[in-house]
Amino acid sequence: MTPVILLAAEKKSAEVTDWAARIGWLIGLALFVALVYWLMREGWKWRGTLQGDLPELPAAPDDPGPARLSMSGRYHGSTTAGQWLDRIVAHGLGTRSRVELTLTDAGLDVVRPGATDFFIPREALREAVLGKGIAGKVLTEGGLLLVTWAHGERLIDSGFRSDHAAEHTEWVDAINSMINKTETEGAR
Numbered sequence: 001m002t003p004v005i006l007l008a009a010e011k012k013s014a015e016v017t018d019w020a021a022r023i024g025w026l027i028g029l030a031l032f033v034a035l036v037y038w039l040m041r042e043g044w045k046w047r048g049t050l051q052g053d054l055p056e057l058p059a060a061p062d063d064p065g066p067a068r069l070s071m072s073g074r075y076h077g078s079t080t081a082g083q084w085l086d087r088i089v090a091h092g093l094g095t096r097s098r099v100e101l102t103l104t105d106a107g108l109d110v111v112r113p114g115a116t117d118f119f120i121p122r123e124a125l126r127e128a129v130l131g132k133g134i135a136g137k138v139l140t141e142g143g144l145l146l147v148t149w150a151h152g153e154r155l156i157d158s159g160f161r162s163d164h165a166a167e168h169t170e171w172v173d174a175i176n177s178m179i180n181k182t183e184t185e186g187a188r
Contacts (some may be wrong), residue, residue, distance in 0.1 A: 023027035029040040044089060051090035055152040057118035064106040064119075069174050075099035076137045081126075081155035082146050087135035088156060092116035099160060103174055108147065110158075120158075124149045130168055134159035145171050180187055 078093040079085040087094050097115040101108065106122040126149055130142040134157065137144070145160045145168045162168060 013089040036121045054090045061120040064104040065085045067102050069103040071101045071162045078158040081157045093140045120149045
C-alpha cells in the first residue's frame with residue numbers, strides 16, 4: 001500500500017513553456033468579447049433608429065395636482081403593448097432604472113434618476129394589470145405593475161416593480177378607476 005501513495009505523491013503538472021500561445025489565446029478571447037459587446041451596442045442603437053417615429057415623451061405639467069398615490073421602486077422598461085419581448089428603446093424607454101411614481105388627477109409622473117423622466121397623461125392611460133414579465137425581466141405572478149398607455153399611434157406597456165410589492169394591487173385599482181372615470185366623463 002505504501003508504494004501507491006509514493007507514486008501519487010511524485011506526480012506533478014507539466015510546466016507551461018509556451019507562454020506566447022497562451023497570451024495569444026487570451027488576447028483573441030478578449031477581442032471576441034469586445035466584438036460581441038460592440039455588436040450588442042450597435043443592435044441597441046439600430047433598434048432606437050427603427051423606433052424613431054415615436055414622438056417625444058411628454059413632460060409633467062407645472063401643477064399636476066395633489067398626489068393620489070406614490071411609490072418608489074424599479075422601472076424595468078417598456079414594450080409594444082401585448083408583445084412583452086418587443087422592447088422600446090427610443091427616448092430612453094429601454095433604460096432600466098430606479099423610479100419614483102406619482103399618480104395624480106393629471107396622470108402618471110415617472111421620475112427616473114439617471115434616466116429620462118416622462119409623464120403619462122390621464123387621457124393616454126388605457127389599463128393597469130399585474131403581470132409577471134416584461135422584456136428581460138420575469139418575476140412571480142403579480143410581481144410587476146404593467147401600465148398600458150397610448151403614445152402617438154402606439155400602445156405601450158411599461159413595467160414597474162415597487163419596493164413593496166403589496167402596493168401593486170392598490171395601484172391597479174386606482175389607475176383602472178381613473179381610466180373608467182375618464183371614459184364615463186367622455187361619454188357624456
